Amino acid sequence: MLALLIQYFSIIIFGIMKWVYIEDLEKYPEKKVEIRGWVYNKRSSGKIRFLLIRDGTGILQCTMYSADKDSFLFQEFDRLTQESSLILRGVVKKEKRAPGGYEMSIEEMDIIQIAEEYPITPKEHGIPFLMENRHLWLRSQKQHAILKIRSELIKSIRDFFDNRGFRLMDTPILTPSACEGTTTLFETEYFDQKAYLSQSGQLYNEATAMAFGKVYCFGPTFRAEKSKTRKHLIEFWMVEPEIAFATLADIKELGEDLIIYIIERTLDNRQQELEILERDTGPLEAVKKPFPHITYEEAIQILNENNFKMEFGDDFGAPEEAKLAEIYKMPVCVTHFPAKIKAFYMQPADKRPDLVLGLDILASEGYGEIIGGGQRIHDPELLEKKIAEHKLPQQAYKWYVDLRKFGSVPHSGFGLGVERMLSWLCKVKHIRETIPFPRLLYRIYP
């Protein structure tokens, strides 16, 4: 703030021209400023020329006017190609006819580079071409808007947990064993051993939760699954809170609060980007606490009433998740799953040892599972039994079982997939647009 004031007064007093960003232009009314950016588009009409410049924070229409068509500025303008880099100086004024509401009258122009013929034109392109040019596609308005919302989303997640006294605990990406035993992991060499890229920080979170009470980890996770759908990435980001002494009910409420907080922050701070994406914000504004809450068995019953043929023990596929979301028009909490379809560490339900205290939260509008978690087993003997039943290597889980031997308490946590959440927020067709450089089955370029 002080820096801004100093900037502002130095412009007034000394007439020093300041490099400013387009998103900050309203702070410099009628002042001569400098903009540094790239040519987004240009148009000409006789004695007036229009230049749309983008600087990463916005797009500004700039004009030059001359009765002399051979003027220096016009000659320079005519050399410019799409995405050429340049510095412009001139006075910026409010202008109704300009997109964005502001317009610069160009007085000086320094060209830094004339760009080669830019492959992405303002017309439509196909997915393979855009993916091949992802490094340039990031400059396009919609991609830019999605990733700006991603940045806001990550900040809002961090603020949510930090404000509630959670400690950020970074969990390792290189792990010694195939922890879950179910998913295909990426294997790599670790000197004379083998290591695997992490698919979850949860097990380590359980250790840090016993040290710090309430913790969260936030980082990339990796899956070598040959999944080829609009909801799967090979490399994706996940935030995972874990709380000692918390039950299933506690983390269900935490999950609801987190989702509502993310939505509110996005609606408050990224309205412009949602408009660029033509996102109807109605379904987001409708999200209120508490979310509809059903058990797995109730979900099976509801689906069967809607012409699905589900049996106890079947997992939900994409059509089932979409149907539940359609019925409730809100995110839905599903709990009490069959033990058979969930991970080994899940706490069995009281009086129903065939069910576990798992929690899935399904996003509305068909975006599927955004949160998965539950209450963990805290009894050491039961945990060892489950490890044996799942035929997991006992030695690798020694430290994990240890956590149940030194002041074991009930504890719970969940994981929220950043890209799934962002897909829903932005209502994008495919998850590949929600991360700058998506890693997909058969694609690791660029």
Place this chain on the structure above:
RNA sequence: UCCUCGGUAGCUCAAUCGGCAGAGCGGGUGGCUGUUAACCACUAGGUUGUAGGUUCAAGUCCUGCCCGAGGAGCCA
């Protein structure tokens, strides 16, 4: 891994029954005093993914391969 569809100009696509390879955008040249993915005129631009086959003749039909997309399965 399976199923379906596709690959033609830099990009998006067209090419009828197997019969001259075409348009818009982008590029270039010129015009236009407020444009909004500006507009108008002219212009350059092609090993039809690849290897074979059928045919007087293949972008078009057949076979293999390569690449991609959509979906399924898989998936804390």
